Amino acid sequence: MVRSDARANRARILAAAREAFARDGDISMNQIAQLAGVGPGTLYRNYPSRESLVLAIYQDEVDRLIGSVPQLLAERPPLEALRQWTTDLVSAMRKKHGLGDALSPTAHKSITEQTYGPVIGAITQLFDAGKRDGTIRTDAEPADFLQLTGALWRAASAEKDRSQPMLALILDGLGVHPHGAVTDARVDGI
Amino acid sequence: MVRSDARANRARILAAAREAFARDGDISMNQIAQLAGVGPGTLYRNYPSRESLVLAIYQDEVDRLIGSVPQLLAERPPLEALRQWTTDLVSAMRKKHGLGDALSPTAHKSITEQTYGPVIGAITQLFDAGKRDGTIRTDAEPADFLQLTGALWRAASAEKDRSQPMLALILDGLGVHPHGAVTDARVDGI
DNA sequence: ACCTGAACACCGTTCAAGT
DNA sequence: ACCTGAACACCGTTCAAGT
Numbered sequence: 531m532v533r534s535d536a537r538a539n540r541a542r543i544l545a546a547a548r549e550a551f552a553r554d555g556d557i558s559m560n561q562i563a564q565l566a567g568v569g570p571g572t573l574y575r576n577y578p579s580r581e582s583l584v585l586a587i588y589q590d591e592v593d594r595l596i597g598s599v600p601q602l603l604a605e606r607p608p609l610e611a612l613r614q615w616t617t618d619l620v621s622a623m624r625k626k627h628g629l630g631d632a633l634s635p636t637a638h639k640s641i642t643e644q645t646y647g648p649v650i651g652a653i654t655q656l657f658d659a660g661k662r663d664g665t666i667r668t669d670a671e672p673a674d675f676l677q678l679t680g681a682l683w684r685a686a687s688a689e690k691d692r693s694q695p696m697l698a699l700i701l702d703g704l705g706v707h708p709h710g711a712v713t714d715a716r717v718d719g720i
Numbered sequence: 721m722v723r724s725d726a727r728a729n730r731a732r733i734l735a736a737a738r739e740a741f742a743r744d745g746d747i748s749m750n751q752i753a754q755l756a757g758v759g760p761g762t763l764y765r766n767y768p769s770r771e772s773l774v775l776a777i778y779q780d781e782v783d784r785l786i787g788s789v790p791q792l793l794a795e796r797p798p799l800e801a802l803r804q805w806t807t808d809l810v811s812a813m814r815k816k817h818g819l820g821d822a823l824s825p826t827a828h829k830s831i832t833e834q835t836y837g838p839v840i841g842a843i844t845q846l847f848d849a850g851k852r853d854g855t856i857r858t859d860a861e862p863a864d865f866l867q868l869t870g871a872l873w874r875a876a877s878a879e880k881d882r883s884q885p886m887l888a889l890i891l892d893g894l895g896v897h898p899h900g901a902v903t904d905a906r907v908d909g910i
Numbered sequence: 911a912c913c914t915g916a917a918c919a920c921c922g923t924t925c926a927a928g929t
Numbered sequence: 930a931c932c933t934g935a936a937c938a939c940c941g942t943t944c945a946a947g948t
Binding site: 558559560570571574578579580 | 939940941942943944
Binding site: 770 | 920921922923924925
């Protein structure tokens with residue numbers, strides 16, 4: 531039987547840790563415990579090592595992202611949902627790389643591999659909705675899109691954030707264009 | 721004026737640290753000082769931070785590598801010198817990646833960028849010697865060769881070390897083959 | 911069943927005292 | 930001019946004592 535205060539603690543720890551790591555990747559475990567208002571023992575009961583905590587934070591971020599898809603699709607047209615979702619994804623990737631210096635390359639690699647499948651799944655959902663209502667090309671590939679997303683994150687990290695116009699460009703390319711007019715405009719836009 | 725014991729200490733620290741890091745990338749600064757037979761203060765006088773020590777170790781490794789070129793070229797024919805040198809390079813790269821988990825991604829990147837130029841320079845020296853005596857193709861590009869070297873290091877890390885046969889293959893490709901016969905054999909060898 | 915927080919061994923780093 | 934090593938503040942982690 532999981533006590534309710536235990537569950538609440540777990541959530542508080544994760545929230546505090548997420549905030550703390552976003553501010554400073556070098557934050558100590560004891561400091562996180564204090565920020566969360568629990569003893570260090572409680573922190574270690576829930577996350578037995580520093581690495582497991584970092585992994586949980588990122589896993590949680592990905593879970594939110596995956597889980598937000600149905601809501602986004604209910605609220606707006608598929609292309610708009612995809613735009614919003616991708617913006618969130620880029621922000622999550624940037625956070626992951628913010629952690630980067632506190633995360634060992636090996637851990638970083640394993641985290642990327644573990645989240646690849648679910649992320650592709652979410653993109654597939656968004657694509658399928660657009661393909662069904664005719665706003666996204668039927669030959670669009672989720673894996674290709676994710677690849678392009680990597681370029682977006684790099685663009686977002688640069689001094690001048692060009693990720694939004696670049697995303698608009700990609701989404702244009704995904705759209706269905708009866709006369710190819712928008713495709714021409716896209717080439718001009720580069 | 722640099723005292724001779726100071727210079728000796730610096731060398732002893734670097735040697736001890738190189739050995740220690742090769743065994744365990746998580747070695748502590750105090751442990752390194754003890755292994756080198758100096759007080760922690762002396763260690764910090766020479767290398768004011770952990771990162772500066774790691775960087776110095778790798779820099780030293782690259783310096784040795786660059787410096788070994790004339791000796792190698794004096795002792796053996798260019799292609800043989802290139803083979804030996806590349807074997808040493810792969811071993812150095814493997815060490816760098818052994819450090820990898822103790823080195824921040826940012827530091828790892830900057831170290832790679834800083835050593836790129838000198839490494840290309842060393843390869844150019846070896847190539848030029850081979851081009852002069854007609855054993856290496858005149859159109860061979862040092863940068864391409866270094867790129868292929870990356871594949872060698874990955875092959876060396878795999879459970880079955882295939883780096884030596886792969887290196888032989890690349891060197892075959894660099895050689896001058898009057899009738900193209902060796903090139904055919906090379907394709908068969910894959 | 912879970913939490914607290916003092917305690918442990920050790921970390922990176924500093925600096926007064928020596929030679 | 931340089932070295933030593935005790936000392937400092939803090940680290941990740943544990944565990945006896947509580948509720």
